[in-house]
Amino acid sequence: MIKLPGLALVALAAFAPPALAAPSAPAPATPAVATDYPPPGPPAPALKPGEWPQDRSDLKPDPAIRFGALPNGMRYEILRNATPPGQVSMRLRFDVGSLMERDDQQGLAHFLEHMAFNGSTNLPGRGEMVKTLERLGLAFGADTNAQTDFDATTYKFDLPKSDDDDVDTALMLLREIAGNLTLDQSAMDQERGVILSEERLRDTPQYEITKQRLAFTMDGQRPPERFPIGLVSVVQSAKADLLADIYHHYYRPERATLVIVGDIDPDAIEAKIKAKFAGWQGQGPEGADPDLGPVKARGVDYKLSIQAGAPEAAELAWVSAPDLSPDSVSRQKRQLIEQLGLAVLNRRFATLARDQNPPFIAAGAFRGDQLHAQQLTGVLVDVQPGRWADGLGAVETEVRRAVQYGVRPDELAREITEEDVIFKQAAASADTRRTPQVADEMEGNLGENAVETSPAQDLALFEDITRNLTAATVSQAMKAMFSGNGPLVYVSSPTPVAGGQAALQTTFETAEAKPVSAPQAPHQVEWPYLAFGEPGKVAQQTEVTDLDTVFVRFANGVRLTIKPTKYHEDQVLVRVRFGDGLEGLPPDRQSMLWAGSALIEGGLKQISADDAERALAGAVYGASVGTDADAFVLSGATRPADLETQMQVLTAYISDPAWRPEAYQRLQAFTETLDDQMAATDTGVLSRDLAGLLHAGDGRWTHPSKDQIAAETESQLEAAYAPSLASGPIEVVVVGDITVEKAIDAVAGTFGALPPRPDFPAPAAPAHSPSFPAATPAPIVETHTGRPDQGVAFVAWPTDGYFADPDAARADDLLGRVLELRLIDVLRMGQGVTYSPAASATASTIWPHYGYVDAEMEAPPDKLDGFFASVDKIAADLAAQPVSADELARAKKPALEALEKSQVTNEYWVSALSGAQVDPRRLTILRSAEAELERLSAADVQKAAATVLKAGAAWKLEIRPAAKLAAQAAPAAH
Numbered sequence: 001m002i003k004l005p006g007l008a009l010v011a012l013a014a015f016a017p018p019a020l021a022a023p024s025a026p027a028p029a030t031p032a033v034a035t036d037y038p039p040p041g042p043p044a045p046a047l048k049p050g051e052w053p054q055d056r057s058d059l060k061p062d063p064a065i066r067f068g069a070l071p072n073g074m075r076y077e078i079l080r081n082a083t084p085p086g087q088v089s090m091r092l093r094f095d096v097g098s099l100m101e102r103d104d105q106q107g108l109a110h111f112l113e114h115m116a117f118n119g120s121t122n123l124p125g126r127g128e129m130v131k132t133l134e135r136l137g138l139a140f141g142a143d144t145n146a147q148t149d150f151d152a153t154t155y156k157f158d159l160p161k162s163d164d165d166d167v168d169t170a171l172m173l174l175r176e177i178a179g180n181l182t183l184d185q186s187a188m189d190q191e192r193g194v195i196l197s198e199e200r201l202r203d204t205p206q207y208e209i210t211k212q213r214l215a216f217t218m219d220g221q222r223p224p225e226r227f228p229i230g231l232v233s234v235v236q237s238a239k240a241d242l243l244a245d246i247y248h249h250y251y252r253p254e255r256a257t258l259v260i261v262g263d264i265d266p267d268a269i270e271a272k273i274k275a276k277f278a279g280w281q282g283q284g285p286e287g288a289d290p291d292l293g294p295v296k297a298r299g300v301d302y303k304l305s306i307q308a309g310a311p312e313a314a315e316l317a318w319v320s321a322p323d324l325s326p327d328s329v330s331r332q333k334r335q336l337i338e339q340l341g342l343a344v345l346n347r348r349f350a351t352l353a354r355d356q357n358p359p360f361i362a363a364g365a366f367r368g369d370q371l372h373a374q375q376l377t378g379v380l381v382d383v384q385p386g387r388w389a390d391g392l393g394a395v396e397t398e399v400r401r402a403v404q405y406g407v408r409p410d411e412l413a414r415e416i417t418e419e420d421v422i423f424k425q426a427a428a429s430a431d432t433r434r435t436p437q438v439a440d441e442m443e444g445n446l447g448e449n450a451v452e453t454s455p456a457q458d459l460a461l462f463e464d465i466t467r468n469l470t471a472a473t474v475s476q477a478m479k480a481m482f483s484g485n486g487p488l489v490y491v492s493s494p495t496p497v498a499g500g501q502a503a504l505q506t507t508f509e510t511a512e513a514k515p516v517s518a519p520q521a522p523h524q525v526e527w528p529y530l531a532f533g534e535p536g537k538v539a540q541q542t543e544v545t546d547l548d549t550v551f552v553r554f555a556n557g558v559r560l561t562i563k564p565t566k567y568h569e570d571q572v573l574v575r576v577r578f579g580d581g582l583e584g585l586p587p588d589r590q591s592m593l594w595a596g597s598a599l600i601e602g603g604l605k606q607i608s609a610d611d612a613e614r615a616l617a618g619a620v621y622g623a624s625v626g627t628d629a630d631a632f633v634l635s636g637a638t639r640p641a642d643l644e645t646q647m648q649v650l651t652a653y654i655s656d657p658a659w660r661p662e663a664y665q666r667l668q669a670f671t672e673t674l675d676d677q678m679a680a681t682d683t684g685v686l687s688r689d690l691a692g693l694l695h696a697g698d699g700r701w702t703h704p705s706k707d708q709i710a711a712e713t714e715s716q717l718e719a720a721y722a723p724s725l726a727s728g729p730i731e732v733v734v735v736g737d738i739t740v741e742k743a744i745d746a747v748a749g750t751f752g753a754l755p756p757r758p759d760f761p762a763p764a765a766p767a768h769s770p771s772f773p774a775a776t777p778a779p780i781v782e783t784h785t786g787r788p789d790q791g792v793a794f795v796a797w798p799t800d801g802y803f804a805d806p807d808a809a810r811a812d813d814l815l816g817r818v819l820e821l822r823l824i825d826v827l828r829m830g831q832g833v834t835y836s837p838a839a840s841a842t843a844s845t846i847w848p849h850y851g852y853v854d855a856e857m858e859a860p861p862d863k864l865d866g867f868f869a870s871v872d873k874i875a876a877d878l879a880a881q882p883v884s885a886d887e888l889a890r891a892k893k894p895a896l897e898a899l900e901k902s903q904v905t906n907e908y909w910v911s912a913l914s915g916a917q918v919d920p921r922r923l924t925i926l927r928s929a930e931a932e933l934e935r936l937s938a939a940d941v942q943k944a945a946a947t948v949l950k951a952g953a954a955w956k957l958e959i960r961p962a963a964k965l966a967a968q969a970a971p972a973a974h
Contacts (some may be wrong), residue, residue: 037476038334041325046289047449049073049254053327054451062454065442066266068273072280073254076273077442077452078266083432083567084904088162088262089439090155092174093446096250097151098226099290099371105242107230110148111188111195112243112251116155117146118187120176126187127829129173133157134890136166137897140824141836148228150371152447158436160897162263171276174258178251179280185240192235193832197858199229200790201835205309205680209492216303216490217317221293221373249287253280257446261439292373295321298485300508304501305492309680309785311673312385314392314491316399317378320484322369327451333465338367338481340466341474343415344407348398348519349379354601354610356662359387359394361670367481369448377481384669388491389503393511396487401516403482406475408521416466417618423459425620425639428570430455434905494676527615527645528606529652536752538744547926550740551917554748557757559731559917562743563909570639572736573910576650576751577631579724583846587698587768590708592720594671596625596632599721601663605656609663612649621646623653629846630915631731631760632724640738643746647732651750654725664714675706682792682858682959685784693780693957694796694852695770729760731917735910760918769847772798772955779868779956785963791861792959795871797948799851802843803921809843809851810932811944816841816853817891818883818941819949822874827857827867834859845922853948861960868956875949882938892933899930 044056050069054061061067066078098109118126130140136159138144143158155177157170215224258277260269298319325331342365349363363381370376379399383391433455445452453461489508497503536554543550552560585591600623603609622636634653638646678684692702704712732751734743784790802809816839823837834857843851857867883891902908916922 037337037473037480038330040323040334041328041330043324044326044449050075052451053449056326057328057451059327059329059332059451059453060457061452062457064454065452066270068270070253070274070278072278073252074277074280075257076270077257077259078264078269078273079261079438079442080264080266081261081433081435081438082263083434084263084901086160086162086263087435087901088159088167088170088260088264089436090157090159090170090174091259091439091443092177093152093154093257093259093443094251095151095255096153096246096287097149098228098230099150099222099292100246100250100287101226101230104234105238105246106226107195107228107232107235108238108242109153109246109250110228110230111191111235111238112183112246113146113148113153113155114191114195115183115188115243116177116181118191119182119184121180121182122172122176124182126190127825129176131886131890132169132173134821134894135886136169137161137893139894139898142898143894149447150223150226150228154443156439158439159262160901167264167269167272171272175276175280178253178256178277181247181251183240183243183247188240188243190829190832194828194835195235196232197833197835199232199235200787200860201683201858202229203787203790204684205307205494205677205786206311208307209305209310209313212303212305212307213315213490213492216301217319217376217378217488218370218374219298220296222290223292223371223373246287248283249285252282252286253277254282254286257443259439259442259446261442262435292371295319295374295485298488300487300489300505302489302501302504302508303491304497304504305490306494306496307492308494309677310492310494311677312383312388312493314381314383314388314395314489315378316392316395316486317376317488317490318482318484318486319377319488320375322372322375324372327449329461332461334477336462336465337469337474337477340412340415340419340469341402341407341478341481342367343419344411344474345398345402345478347411347415348402349395351610352394352398353666354608354662358662358666359383360391361666361673363391363395365399375484377484382670382673385494385673388493388497389507392489392491392504392507396508396511397514397516399482400512401519402478404516405518406478407471408519409471410521411519412469412471412474414614414617416469419462420466421618421620423455423462425570427455427459428639429568432567432569434568522614525607525611525615527612527648529604529648529656531753532648532651532655532750533753535745535748536754538748544923547913547923549913552744552747553917554752556752556754557729557759558747558751558754559729559760560744560747560751561731561733561913561917562738562740563735563913564738564740564743565736565906565909567736567904567906569737571906572638572640572643572646572734572738573906574636574638574643574646574650575733575910575914576634576654577628577731577733577914578634578654579632579721579728581628581631581633582700583630583766583768584724585700585720585768587700587770590699590702590704592712592717593627593700594704594709595664595667595712595717596627596721598659598664598667598714598717599625599653599657601667602660603658603663604652605658608658608660616645616649619645621649623649628914629844630766632721632728633914640742643734643738643742644749647746647750651754654730654751655754657721657725659714659718661714664717668709668712671704672706672709678703679785681786682784682790682961685782685959686792686794686856689782690794690957693773694955696773698770700768701770727757730754730757731760731915733910733913735906735913760915763919763921765848766846770850772796772850772852774955775953776956779864779958782957782959783962784959786961788961788963789860790858790961791864792856792858792957793864793867794854794856794957794959795868796852796854796955797950797953798955799841799843799853799948801848801850802845802925804848806925807932807940808944808947809841811936811940812841812843812851812853812948814891814895814933814936815878815941815944815948817895818878818887819853819855819874821887821891822878823855823857823870826870826874827859831866831870833857833863833866845919845925861958864958864960872951875945875951878945879942879949882942885938888938888941892936896930896933899933 361382367377381391540553626633678688695701819839837857839855
């Protein structure tokens with residue numbers, strides 16, 4: 001299936017149209033492609049058991065993938081992929097989701113997914129399957145997961161080792177899921193609270209808006225009536241026989257596909273699949289696929305939703321019958337043409353959003369097949385409070401302009417250039433695609449009945465389709481896409497709208513009545529930052545041979561760290577640290593870091609951000625800003641051929657930022673909208689306030705209030721960064737598919753050519769160290785404005801910084817992992833009160849005496865006190881006696897495997913090597929991390945628990961519903 005990785009589709013949260021799949025092996029001959037915009041073909045009949053989409057397509061599948069089917073109808077795909085080496089990913093997909101549920105089963109397809117981990121013929125104990133996987137080194141959630149969608153349920157295992165024992169165990173567990181679940185009533189009763197906790201976590205104002213929007217655009221069809229989380233009333237009361245009904249009718253070989261990707265022998269894996277699954281047979285008749293309902297004939301229609309805590313937004317949508325034609329060259333061409341047209345429109349929206357006083361914060365057009373029930377073309381718009389009419393009017397105008405005048409040849413050429421680069425990069429790096437991502441992609445394409453093609457095939461097809469593609473053809477597609485039933489005009493607002501729903505109609509009709517002019521061709525621009533002075537000279541170069549790393553210091557003081565790798569072909573990551581980050585900011589006032597990305601959006605003095613993107617079309621580069629404790633950070637991702645451009649971009653932002661006020665004002669408007677959204681849920685309040693609370697109110701970590709955001713100016717933001725940009729120390733870290741010589745050359749002509757910079761100071765006691773809050777005998781209580789049954793409990797105990805006692809810090813980290821296992825055993829598996837209790841440890845490598853171990857749980861407010869009681873009991877037990885060998889292994893092995901997996905990624909090294917030239921202690925961490933974790937014992941965990949988890953040292957927080965607290969306090973007020 002051809003992939004368009006560069007075209008970001010803006011889509012409904014939790015209901016995205018399928019991604020047009022991502023750009024290995026030489027490309028096969030590509031069928032000739034016509035140059036017109038092809039219409040959809042006739043609907044394809046359903047695939048027969050064991051049949052693949054390529055069996056009825058002119059597209060050829062990836063020759064590296066082995067496709068097979070068992071006599072019972074179960075299909076399988078096997079792909080050998082050695083990145084990372086020695087690992088394997090498995091995905092078992094069943095063609096059953098919430099759409100297949102009867103009225104009295106709503107939510108039970110998802111419930112059944114949970115029950116798959118709670119008892120089977122050969123693993124009868126509740127949660128024993130998870131423990132078995134943990135013993136293999138799989139972390140629950142990270143490596144062991146499952147999900148239920150509208151039309152599919154998928155089980156996911158990412159094995160750290162591909163040896164026979166681990167593969168055999170994983171296949172045995174998947175076979176248990178496929179046909180041997182016991183579906184015990186008592187286990188189901190224990191799991192109800194976990195499902196209800198997940199329902200509470202998902203039920204945000206944004207989720208409510210998503211449901212209402214979907215009900216509007218799919219009026220009269222089945223999907224809006226069958227969201228996977230289901231109905232609370234069904235989850236609370238359903239019996240195991242209703243689960244068994246879904247299980248026996250739909251968990252069947254003819255509805256199952258197993259995807260296995262990894263460092264494996266396909267012949268051996270195929271033999272194992274046949275041995276394990278050939279005898280599997282369904283019980284009773286197969287379940288039927290539901291009637292999704294016809295697309296309702298509609299003209300212009302309007303819907304206004306008022307939802308407290310939701311963002312203000314608008315949508316225009318056009319719907320038509322679904323495209324059920326088989327995957328083919330013609331279909332791929334049609335979709336590519338459509339997405340290139342939408343990319344042009346989205347580029348226009350992005351330009352509008354960067355204007356002075358823009359009509360919206362952001363807007364994006366997308367097109368997709370919605371669950372094979374309808375085809376939808378839509379535009380989603382995020383707006384400032386009170387400005388929905390401006391946003392709606394602006395996108396209506398731009399859509400009409402695109403339909404009336406089409407796309408310009410220069411616009412199409414730019415999008416083809418951008419996509420061609422991405423396809424080429426994907427093809428070049430195909431042999432180092434990461435196994436879990438490849439497995440996810442292959443599984444995802446199953447639902448679209450798409451032919452699984454290789455990146456090389458995708459590139460060849462893309463180039464064939466676009467070779468003679470004209471703007472006239474794409475303009476023809478624009479007219480077709482924005483037609484059909486509609487437009488459907490939708491607006492969501494957190495507060496009532498003057499004039500109600502009628503105001504939507506008035507606004508839309510007013511905008512529609514205004515004439516539109518043809519789009520203007522942009523002015524020609526050239527990238528102006530090609531030179532920064534005389535290339536810098538290397539003053540010092542040192543090899544760190546055991547880490548395959550080179551340290552360089554230029555004569556102007558700029559430091560460069562280089563680590564050449566082959567983890568991801570054609571990828572180079574760049575991280576530029578400058579100034580002193582959080583350490584240089586005052587702790588007694590609100591920081592401006594929330595607006596830091598305005599540095600990038602503000603562009604450069606000689607060229608705006610919009611013009612820079614046009615000037616550098618076809619180059620692969622990035623620019624984002626962040627903050628470390630001891631430095632500000634600019635980051636980018638590129639390829640070897642564009643490393644010089646990447647360095648020019650980042651150097652220009654260091655030396656010549658523009659700080660255009662409209663960029664700041666756009667970010668300010670967006671951030672102001674977040675406060676009410678965060679206040680509307682317990683987890684939102686937690687994410688907003690926790691960092692500030694855990695740093696005792698230090699302004700560098702507190703989230704700004706709406707008043708603080710409104711009071712700040714772009715000049716204050718500039719002042720916060722200016723000293724570091726102008727004269728602060730600079731360190732550049734380059735990791736990836738690059739040579740030392742090319743990295744030095746690229747930096748010499750950019751950062752190395754800047755005026756002299758000071759060196760980073762040697763490690764010392766920071767001037768502004770944060771403090772951990774004082775212990776709280778009773779929890780601090782904060783409130784949210786959402787549902788009365790939503791609550792969060794959190795507890796943390798202070799520890800030291802990492803370098804104060806590295807051995808203790810490592811033991812504390814393992815203690816956090818053991819604590820999480822206990823919380824899962826007690827609160828999820830035992831009490832069934834919460835979905836995902838969590839615990840972790842933090843130890844700063846900058847602040848000498850700052851760190852903590854923490855634990856948290858989401859639960860109904862009346863269960864929060866029980867969390868603290870359970871934590872106290874667990875803490876006392878961990879301090880009183882060593883953990884079992886099995887529990888220690890289930891905590892350590894996933895941690896070790898996660899570390900090993902991360903160490904073969906560029907992302908790990910670009911972060912881990914940051915600051916290492918100045919502080920060699922960081923190299924010690926890199927060298928010793930695995931061995932030190934390996935040697936930790938049960939006694940070390942016990943000692944850490946006795947030292948850290950003291951009741952008198954705990955800081956506690958509860959987040960409760962404001963409405964419920966007010967109701968409880970009301971009698972006392974009389």
